[in-house]
Amino acid sequence: METGGFHKIKIDPFDKGFDMGMAKPLSRSVRLNGFSTCLRLEQIYWNILTEIARINTCSVSALLSYVDREVHLRYGGVKNFSGLVRVVCVVHVLKGRAAAASADTLAQ
Incomplete structure (x- = not known):
């Protein structure tokens, strides 16, 4: 359904406490197998990486x-390492949701 030229969506990503700060890019120096490099990711991805690192101690x-x-x-490598890292983060979040949904189904 379009209103005023815009498609009305059911789930508004800006609803309830959306933090625009999570979209702010942040550069960090990291060591990848002994080599120092700079990686620029949005804050939300650094948060997810921190969670994955914590889980893996x-x-x-x-x-x-x-x-x-x-x-x-x-x-054999990847051309866009930052993009790969973002995908790794999204996959982690999706796996968590799938596990939670599975646990909810088993509990019913």
Whole structure:
């Protein structure tokens, strides 16, 4: 349904406490397998990486080194490492939602 030239959507991403600060890009120096580099990601992705690192009891740099090493070993590398990191973060969030939905289904 279009109103005023815009499509009306059912789920408004800006509803209830949306924090525009999470979209702010933040550059951090990280070490990837011994090499120092700068990675620029939005704050929300740094938050997710911190969560993944905590779950794996390692630092964010260690986590990113693992991702870098594995993408080289398994796929011969990647042209856009920042993009890969964003995808890793989204997959982590989606897996968490799927696990929560599965647990809810089992509890019923």
